[in-house]
Amino acid sequence: MRTRLKDVAERAGVSVKTVSNVVNGYEHVTAKTRSQVEAALVDLGYVPNLAARGLRNGRSGVIALALPELHAPYFAEIAHHVVRAAADRGWTVLVDETEGRLDRERQVAAGIRAHLIDGLILSPLALTAADLDGRADGVPLVLLGERVRHDVADRVAVDNVQAARDATAHLLRQGRRRIAAIGVQRSAAGASARLRLQGYRKAVREHGLDLDPVLAVPAAAWHRADGAAAVRSLLELGPPPDALFCFNDLLALGALRALHEAGLRVPDDVAVVGFDDIEETRYSTPSLSTVSPAKDGIAGTAVDLLVARLAAQAGAPSPPRRVVAAHTLAVRESSG
Amino acid sequence: MRTRLKDVAERAGVSVKTVSNVVNGYEHVTAKTRSQVEAALVDLGYVPNLAARGLRNGRSGVIALALPELHAPYFAEIAHHVVRAAADRGWTVLVDETEGRLDRERQVAAGIRAHLIDGLILSPLALTAADLDGRADGVPLVLLGERVRHDVADRVAVDNVQAARDATAHLLRQGRRRIAAIGVQRSAAGASARLRLQGYRKAVREHGLDLDPVLAVPAAAWHRADGAAAVRSLLELGPPPDALFCFNDLLALGALRALHEAGLRVPDDVAVVGFDDIEETRYSTPSLSTVSPAKDGIAGTAVDLLVARLAAQAGAPSPPRRVVAAHTLAVRESSG
DNA sequence: GTCGATGTTTGCAACGATGGAGAGCCATAC
DNA sequence: GTATGGCTCTCCATCGTTGCAAACATCGAC
8 A cells, every 4th residue: 555645644743734735845834844744754655646636736747749650760759859858847758659540640639538648749640630620628739740730739840841942952952953752642641741842842943953753752651661662663664863852761761772772872873861860860871861850849849838838728728839840951971 | 627527417417426337338327318428428528537537446547668768769669569559458658768877767666656657667777676676565567678687576578698699699600700799788787788798608609619808899888879889999909700799789780880881791791680670670781680579579468467467466466477578580681 | 911923734625536335216026 | 015126326435635714823012
């Protein structure tokens, strides 16, 4: 049996409330009482019952992080930063994997864990704004990524169009002319893909070049295998491109692999740029140039937005906030 | 304001307890009452308050997973499998990062989240058995890995000695004779390192070869950078080895990088085997041979052990259980 | 010595849910 | 018609904590 405030109170010869006051650092407790209580706390090894505290306060100190899959490096890194940012601010993180499935994303957004969590950070793949309309009464929500319209909830995201444009422009400046875009998606879940494609096209046109539809290569998912497959199919269709802009790093790493197998040298024959700056890109052969979103900034901002919502929950509802996270271009060997 | 059982009860014209009975699937409720209550539940969008339920039942339905760092691929994959296994069994996972720091590991083991979690799965780095002695009253604990003596808590781990021996024997069978062990650690946190070194030595001796101390290369941490640094220092000391057994995949990937920079071909000049079978090893250039622990099995077993403890908590304490997880050797290009 | 002000401690109620005891109702058996 | 038993449903207490308000103690000022 665990010790409760009551046990400590009996041991210290004071009331339960006084013990509670000591535990919570209430000012007006005499030094003598305080030390008695503290001794009893230590003796009995008291640990507060967070379920009871949560029930009483209406706050659990726990936020949920829902993302497609924890084992994808980008999400693992985001999760790391969120857990860390939350811990720094005194919160704990509970993790849900949605597998990018609409039903799971809807469930978590609808507040499946009501009163166990105080807020939710969601990185959606399939969810649309319609799914979120009219959930004003639910737990505060912060969205990661530009996949959902920004007027339904707080949102933190990099400017995908701008970032894709930067990456493509970098390749153009290196003198590349036939740049393929790897990772095109037409499904509802492909909002990021659309934005990155848009940025890519913008850069190509701004450089006075024509868009070759053959160079827009689709990928079902954004894993290594899809990147490798995309490159193989591209190479079958005709002369190889002189550069690839891959919509994420996993695609790019798969692409590096396929290029290597095809006997093409990177960056000599084909330059490659990815997106996400996962740690692996620094150690691949060759190391991978990539768009580097400020992941710690994204995580910190997301937690801050959530905490701000929590603090403001009593007052009038404020309009959703949209934060654009910084990004840079990390130039490495694959496009150096 | 969220709806409570009370609101639903008023709407349906029954008592709070009856609503509770319906929600919990209690048998003896008339069809009529049931349908009335269910209608009210839907109308008001009732969601149970898990904090209150947890307080009353003494169970929250949440387990904690504490590991050094979520962004290391091995731990990310373990976390993925644990979250999934827990979800399959109706549990939710809360994540703590310890950074491998002793104080943090002690805190989580001591039950910092008491009553918010029902059980704990901990992957310790620095913790010793002494830290766990006498915590019989705490929340059920399952340890991952062989770092801590197996008689203090339930434990799931691969047989590190055997696995390291298998990996080294594989290299010997390929005709390699100067095999370096990368990742040696002498600190308290290096229990896995010691076991893997032991297995490596065993295999070398069993093959009738002498151990060359130069070939046991230390690494402060087990990240890519450490693997690269270890190889560079090894190459400075004398003639290159003809194979590397790296104590984890990140070391091996860093090593591949350093070998490449040194102009050594893998596997022609130097064969490389890693440990963990993270997804990245299938796409590196060359792809990496590695010891493959059954990660889903480890995660599933860990959750099962925890759930079993929870179910048995009322009865007499049973002795700690030790489960040895399966491992195989995935042979890929780096030692093919 | 009394009064008020300040500082310290206490008791009670409440957060939302559920277990258990028992009240009410109906059908069946005598 | 009454007793019996079983099914439904309600009421009350309880889980551990904290906000509120009241009670109590201490002190200085008059």
